[in-house]
Amino acid sequence: MVLTLEKGLPPISSPPRDGWPEIQKVFSKPTSRLGDTMQSTLAMILAGGSGDRLSLLCEERAKPAVPFAGKYRIIDFALSNCVNSGIFDVALLTQYNPRSLVDHIGIGRPWGLDRTRSGVRLLQPYKSRSASDWYRDTGDAVYQNLYFVDEQRADEVLILAGDHVYTMRYDLMVNFHRQRNAAVTVGVVEVAPEETSRFGILTLDHMNRIKDFEEKPKVAKSNLGSMGIYVFNKQVLMQVLEQVGGNGHGTDFGGHIIPSMLGKYNVYGYKMQGYWRDVGTIEAYWKTSMDLITDLPPLNLYDPELAVMTAEESNAPVKTGPNSRISRSLVCNGCIVNGEVRNSILSPGVYVEEGAQVIDSVIFGDCVIGRGAVVQKTIVDEHSQIGAGAHVGCSDDLTPNQEEPQKLNCGINVVGIGSRIPEGAKIGRNCKIGCWVEPGDFDSEFTPSGGSVKRRTPRRFHA
Secondary structure (H helix, E strand, C coil): CCEECCCCCCCCCCCCCCCHHHHHHHHHCCCHHHHHHHCCEEEEEEECCCCHHHHHHHCCCCHHHCEECCCEECHHHHHHHHHHCCCCEEEEEECCCCHHHHHHHCCCHHHCCCCCCCEEEEECCCCCCCCCCCCCCHHHHHHCCHHHHHHCCCCEEEEEECCEEECCCHHHHHHHHHHCCCCEEEEEEECCHHHHHHCEEEEECCCCEEEEEEECCCCCCCCEEEEEEEEEEHHHHHHHHHHHCCCCCCCCHHHHHHHHHECCECEEEEECCCCEEECCCHHHHHHHHHHCCCCCCCCCCCCHHHCCCCCCCCCCCCEECCCCEEECCEECCCCEECCEEECCEECCCCEECCCCEEECCEECCCCEECCCCEEECEEECCCCEECCCCEECCCCCCCCCCCCCCCCCCCCEEECCCCEECCCCEECCCCEECCCCCHHHCCCCEECCCCEECCCCCCCCCC
């Protein structure tokens, strides 16, 4: 359970009158109201991306398996949205570093997807004598699994990205698609003008038909961005992918397939109302995390009708010491806080020792922040230790990281999984402390802004 520990904040939403028993109803109530109408919908979640722009966070895990909001993984949002929409036929297309993602999903029990005739299936790229290879892009991933799509008793195929943070009722979008007899419907959201170059940008007519679609334009014609959510008629999807698949050319949904369908099929846009974020960069991930600890968070994690479910479990309570101070933060089960935590998110099992400060940061599970250490505007991956008296984020110098200037340039440090920062170390901004780094890997006590520290000896086994 994620806890908000600052006193005096206004409620996130009106709480259920009867408290926890009311919240439990969402897990026990019959799903026939949604399930009966969604039985003919197959969801395919694209979860195989390498997450290069998330730097060290994806060095040893798939992007959808990156922890978020303390107790969740990013993939939990798409899976929970499916279940909350009455969609229980779900396929997960994996590829890059799949182990942590596969371990997290298991047989799908936390989401009620451990079913005999439906449930969650994991589809991985494979090699045979006649066909198949690594997935080249989003459309190719689905193309290589058309045999699976063809076998399903589905009228619509819902294509989802596994790396976005939002809550949404997909059944409303599917019904919109059906009512307009659309060949494909694209989820649409308004994006900030300065971010249009990161998205597929489209324009709609007065009937919400898509008139124009351009992937990541330098100069945008509108601020309507594609969410990477598509509802296809099954037969149309198979027809389009059969035409373009296997030809050696690009088959990306946003870059190629949707633009090629304009003028030939009924292509509609469905405007999504509410909070949605693509957390594909370090800055976007950090900003989305910080959104959760504002006075009125734009993403409500406490709505029982749109509950976000996860496999992560920790029954130990939060423990605070006599001199601890916690303000505007999310602190998960199993944490021990003897120091100060401000504007931050602590995943399960984090230990903040006496006199330590965690400020504007995201700390993944089972980390130790040593006595008197300061961690500021930093993402610290799992099983890491910050030595006593160390100061991570100690400089106002915003020099971009020398190794990854396009990924680490907004003042945020990233500490890789299993790292051990030595006592008294001083680390500037936009720094990259590699996975499984040991104290002996640091050349000096001070790592200037834009610097990186790597493990000098290879590690034999990966997490």
